[in-house]
Amino acid sequence: METLFWISALVVAYVYAGYPALLAIWARLAGRPVRRRPSFERRNWPVVSVIIAAHNEGARLPGRIANLLNQSYPGTLEIVVISDGSTDGTAAAVGQFEDAVRYIELPRGGKPLALNAGVAAATGSILVFADARQRFSPDAILYLVSNFDDPDVGGVTGELILDCEHDDPADSTMGDGVGLYWTYEKWLRRHESLIRSTLGATGAIYAMRRELWHPLPARTLLDDVLAPMRAVLRGSRIVFDERARAFDRTSPDGSAEARRKIRTLAGNYQILALEPRLLIPFANPVWWQYLSHKVGRLLVPWTLVCAFIASAAVASEGWFYTAVFGLQLVFYGLAAVGGWIESRERQSPSASGRHDEIPVVLGKEAR
């Protein structure tokens, strides 16, 4: 039981503390900055296609399209909206933009098939993927594209800024935990990008070279991980550019956040089935990072359970194990209190007044 405890505790400690420490040292010793030219030196900006797959987003799309039309990108920007079986008047909402937007209507088939159709219809050599809900900063696409000066770069992920990173959002009960987690996650991505490549992208804002895109299987859960990781497996870098910013709100409550996380983590299991080469050291150039970050997160829940049971079993064998077991009890007790607070706030009338407008004005300078 002691061995089981120590193995479990070491896995948890490595995934959440050891790996970030390793990344920090690795990035310092062997960081590879992206070779970008200053914008004013560029003559031929590539044609960029922004692809938005949407299902019943008629209310959000006009604001979203206006946000994209206000981009400061100097080259040609094409906007492709794919409606995946929408029944809410999405066509009319997009129709008001006339020729500024290419609109494709599909029967309901899921996001991956909608993205495949969007890419097939797009004419740009750079594809930018976005969702209907978030908003971009005015120069987001300019910054994303500037990374493609470096021929090693196959994709770029921007920074998704959640409102809870700046303040305590009144319309979410998840701000504290999600804000801390997201800040930590972005720190990892920044360092993984410096070393070689991030392990996927942020679905709300990422760009890829068109030639690296392969149609997604219909059942894909995480297009923003599968498509970039396929580019990584072909030798390209996916880099993180925090100058390209998208803005979003935190999930309104614990159950919405839990649904989102279940989908993300189910997707991480699925990707291992769709791309088993990710687990082969010589096939995956970021194998160690992938194992430490993505596979580690899938292992941690099981090791937490093992650590809890093992420390309970040996708690009587010395003060150290008693203390460790006690600390776990305190931690899970705190989590239960956190769950109770979240559920109480979710039921309060103030939590139901969630507004839809996303504040694009939030920037680093406002922090």
Added chain:
Amino acid sequence: MSRQVTRCARVAYTFVMMNVAAVVGLFSIHRGREVWR
């Protein structure tokens, strides 16, 4: 309850919820497509 304790409780809850999600996610891959992002 002090604000600091409340904050710690929320963070602990989020951590546990994310780990529970990893376990549930394994058993619910087939349901994933129903959740549109």
